[in-house]
Amino acid sequence: MTYLRLLQHRTTDGVRSVILAEGDAAHVLLGVTSVRELALRAIAAGETLAETAKACKQGEAVDIRGEFEAGRLLAPIDHEDPAHLILSGTGLTHLGSAEGRDKMHREAMASEKPTDSMRMFLEGLEGGKPAPGEVGQQPEWFYKGDGSQLVGPHDPLLMPAFAKDGSEEPEVAGIYIVAEDGTPYRIGFALANEYSDHVTERHNYLWLAHSKLRQAALGPELLLGPAPAGIEGTSRILRDGKTLWEKPFLSGEANMSHTIANLEHHHFKYGLFCRPGDVHVHFFGTATLSFSDGVTTLEGDVFEISAFPFTLPVSNPLARAEERAVAVRAL
Structure with a gap:
């Protein structure tokens, strides 16, 4: 069984993105900068968070272990306030x-x-x-x-x-x-x-x-x-x-x-x-x-x-x- 995971990423120049991972594969979700934003979108649409994430356009593939070791992964949830x-x-x-x-x-x-x-x-x-x-x-x-x-x-x-x-x-x-x-x-x-x-x-x-x-x-x-x-x-x-x-x-x-x-x-x-x-x-x-x-x-x-x-x-x-x-x- 594979598990869907969401990760929050920030580049060295401060640009944020959300990553969807399934098994060993992972890619950036285009048009999303935070998990909180994506969750509110799912609630408004009456969908599960997984459905909303899968419906997003796919960006580039990501090596999440490499990004983790580089220190570019954040806590998977936060709030602007x-x-x-x-x-x-x-x-x-x-x-x-x-x-x-x-x-x-x-x-x-x-x-x-x-x-x-x-x-x-x-x-x-x-x-x-x-x-x-x-x-x-x-x-x-x-x-x-x-x-x-x-x-x-x-x-x-x-x-x-x-x-x-x-x-x-x-x-x-x-x-x-x-x-x-x-x-x-x-x-x-x-x-x-x-x-x-x-x-x-x-x-x-x-x-x-x-x-x-x-x-x-x-x-x-x-x-x-x-x-x-x-x-x-x-x-x-x-x-x-x-x-x-x-x-x-x-x-x-x-x-x-x-x-x-x-x-x-x-x-x-x-x-x-x-x-x-x-x-x-x-x-x-x-x-x-x-x-x-x-x-x-x-x-x-x-x-x-x-x-x-x-x-x-x-x-x-x-x-x-x-x-x-x-x-x-x-x-």
Whole structure:
């Protein structure tokens, strides 16, 4: 089976285009400069995004791997006004995802009492996959930021100067756009590094909200249509060009305690997330973390995440932002 993917490209002189890839073949779509533009066109025409993309005139063929290695591929979604792109996510959604979190919180609580994390995971395991037409258990939910926090497949992931840690979270993200009538449309899926500060979270689980206010990276490909039930990938950390840590990770509904539809319901049930024109990137969670294996990352480490059916990885070096003064003035 071949999968349709859309990619956003920018030349060295700033000219943008959209690429349609199917299998090993890829070509530029003429007259299109962004995936968001193409998605709105599909909604207006009452078509699927794949139908609209295939109907576009074909431009030149593209070697997407070569363009990826040259650093000319962008995140597969963005918004001309970053304030109208929302990054959010759900945790404790994957089979086995509670183990590392529960261990972290037990150490903080020094108690045999089940943690809130374990309770939430078990509730999701019991009620996260409701029958069609029913509403299931709501998941943990968190906010990561707006479009200013989204970086491309090669860009550095910046730790704030005050951060205690910067660690990878290999995930699949759902990409959405809200139509003029307020209806959210899922336009596809992307490979992602949700990236968090686990040391801050470990100190006190009520600091989870702080630990998630970090950048996030997307791989270059937007996978169109339904996601495979099982997604198998590899998450690795490179230090000085050598593999420091490597582990397989699993995603897709076959490896989750929630359905994607249930996670989507509990995000878009809030009217404020149905503002026409807005773009949403929603991270579905993971069960694989280097932090759980005792890895301490350093500036310069490279997070590399790959998974089929995506043909290209998301590969980002870790960096630290300069310290900035915080000064609030009274008027």
